[in-house]
Amino acid sequence: MQPLIGKHRTACRKHAPGAAAPQARLPAFARMAGLIGLACALPAGAQTEPGADPALNLGTVEISGKRIGPLSTRSVLSSVDIVGAGLLAGQQVKSAWELFARAPGVMLTPFRQGNESGKLSFRGFNGEGEVNAVKLLIDGIPANDNAGGMPLIGALLPLEIERIEVVRGTNDPRYGLHNIAGNVNIVTRGGGNEGDARLSYGSFDTRQFQLIKGIEDGNWSQNYAFGYQSSGGYRDHSRSDGLTVAAKWRYRSDDGRWRLGLSARHAEATAQEPGYLTAADARSNPTASYRYAQSDGGKRQLSQLSLHLDSELGAQLSLSASAYLNAIKDQRWLRFSPTASQQERAYDEKHAGVLGSLSYRPQLAALSGLKSFSLEGGVAAERQRDHSPRYNSVDQQRVSSTRDHHFTFNTLGAYAQAVIKPVESLKIVPGLRVDKIAGDFSDPSKGLSYPIQDYGLIRQPKFSILYAALPGASVYANWGRSFQVGSGAAAFQSTRTALRPSINEGWESGLKLTPAHWLDSRLSVWQQRASGEVKRRLNDPSGDFDNVGATRRRGADVQLDARVGKRGSIWLAWSWQQATIVRPDPGAPATAGKEIDHVPRHVALAGAAFQATPALKLSLWGNAQGDYFLTSNNTGPKFGGFVLLNASASHQLTPALTLDLQLKNLADRYYEYVWINDQTRHSPGDRRSAYVSANLKF
DSSP states (O other), rough: OOOOOOOOEEEOOOOOOOOOOOOOOHHHHHHHHHHHHHHHOOOOOOOOOOSSSEEEEEEEEEOOOOOOSSGGGGGOOSEEEEEEGGGGGTHHHSSGGGGGGTTEEEEEEEEEEEEEEEEEETTOOSSSSSSSOOEEEETTTEOOOTOOOOGGGGGOOGGGGEEEEEEEESTTTTTTTTOOOOOOOOEOOOOOOOEEEEEEEEEEEEEEEEEEEEEEEETTEEEEEEEEEEEESSSSOOOOEEEEEEEEEEEOTSSSSSEEEEEEEEEEEEEOOOOBOOOHHHHHHHTTTOOOTTEEEEEEEEEEEEEEEEEOOOOSEEEEEEEEEEEEEEEEEEEEEETTTOOOOOOOEEEEEEEEHHHHHOOOGGSSSSSSEEEEEEEEEEEEEEEEEEEETTTEEEEEEEEEEEEEEEEEEEEEEEESSSSEEEEEEEEEEEEEEEEEETTTTEEEEEBBOOOOOOEEEEEEEEEETTTTTEEEEEEEEEEEOOOGGGGGSSSSSOOOOEEEEEEEEEEEEETTTTEEEEEEEEEEEEEEEEEEETTTTTTTTEEEEEEEEEEEEEEEEEEEETTTEEEEEEEEEEEEEEEEOOTTTGGGTOOTTTTTEEEEEEEEEOOOOSSEEEEEEEEEEEBBBSSOOOOSSOOOOEEEEEEEEHHHHHHHEEEEEEEESOOOOOOOOEEEEESSEEEEEOOOOOEEEEEEOO
């Protein structure tokens, strides 16, 4: 966990496809009931402190407004972390996914291959891309690609991010597709008249410029963002260049009862790929790039356009609605070994969608006996038109076609949830979500066409409860179902038997303690099961999938944040996780009882910050994770473990000008990402690096 720095102000405002869906398991409820019973055994009658919930705020978090609009992320009674701008704006990263190194319980998978630089995951899911289990939203707008990947995260600048909301668990009914293990919402700045500029230079000839400006006058507000980055990269043949522009326009009515907004975002990136090394070469010459990879690389274009309406329809009823268009265009050339052909992988995806929600907060006089009550219902629809061809190529020149996939992928979902407080110290949140999938597929190059699998109505009940046993102490528990369906060609009927969605069922129990104003902590245990998980075949032009089998993921999280005196803070977050195949695919019996590949047993972060003088702030923090197996058979050695330290110093020269120095991988440790095909393939991480930045407020 990260320290609270600066202002902190909050104000209210598979199963194998084809298998039957799992039934609710009594042991999960029994464990939840046991923990709730423990809380109830504590002294009763305590009053809930304002805002009592499991969520933890990390860094500068500013949320203001009236209690209208959709229920906030804090209402999700699960492991919720809100990471503020105070921990994000000054980070030196090549892509915004790296910012999640400051979020508890999140695992990063750094491929370091050009535009395909890395992914985030949590709750025992790996970041390989075979099962993408995290729903991504940008300002509340869905932002995953068809397979659940997150290329659109590359269209964000650290300086423009106001906060990141991380929700881990299966009990959030607001989102359906890709919301398997939870979701993250990246909220960008809105309003204000502040301007910020950041100019950075550092190791590997890295240059970065970010410019953010807000303009607010009367009923109108405007926000603009511009960013440019260029880097030679730690390894040979790894130069990258990127450009980002974004804008927001908002109009608020004179009485403040409605607001209309338009947002636009576009990014372009070009990058070389250094490729993967053998184990021996990765250790002896980690900066190398083989000759056969010298034409590997790619180009990427990302766009997002959205229209927003928020309206207070009455004293008790409010409406929120959005329409959006996402466009992802990616062209990538890669070659994994000297004996393999170079591939050209192309994606051209256009996603158009609408979101809407109604929130009802009745006067308590009409609901005698309840302390408070609110009800929310929402709908979401998205239509995707996607094209995914692949080719064999030589030095980026096409030789032959291996596929020409065209498909539509349409989703329609609806949810309802209530937040019920019978008494001040007890909160109950039941919910239900239902989703429907439709679409069609064709490959003209092979004369193929298929309808979508008949997934039927995908029902996902949810339930959460929180009891504030004492001031500063609350116990919570939740249970819920989420789902996985195929992506790309794997979502459609072929020669295989009819498939059903994979239903994931999970629970969590936790304890949040704030015994003093200077200490926040949270302890939780969780489990998630799928009765027959499937994973994408990443290197197969057919786009087919493999059946993993029945899986079980479970773990425990510990988070601690302490302010030491008036000038210091320390933080710690440790997550233990285990992902196991409990009933394997019949074709892979040797995987029974084995761990899912690329899932380390632990993920941790820790650090300290100290305001040495009114003008000088010093920070030291680190991340760690354990080793993982490379295959589901768990054969061969483990790889991927690391402990990395970073340090920074920030000196405020004037009220408007600050100079920063950031040292990454302070101990100059060797670390790597590893996967396996005919042999292990290694991507070494950056060694010690230094960056200086000038920050100007205007």
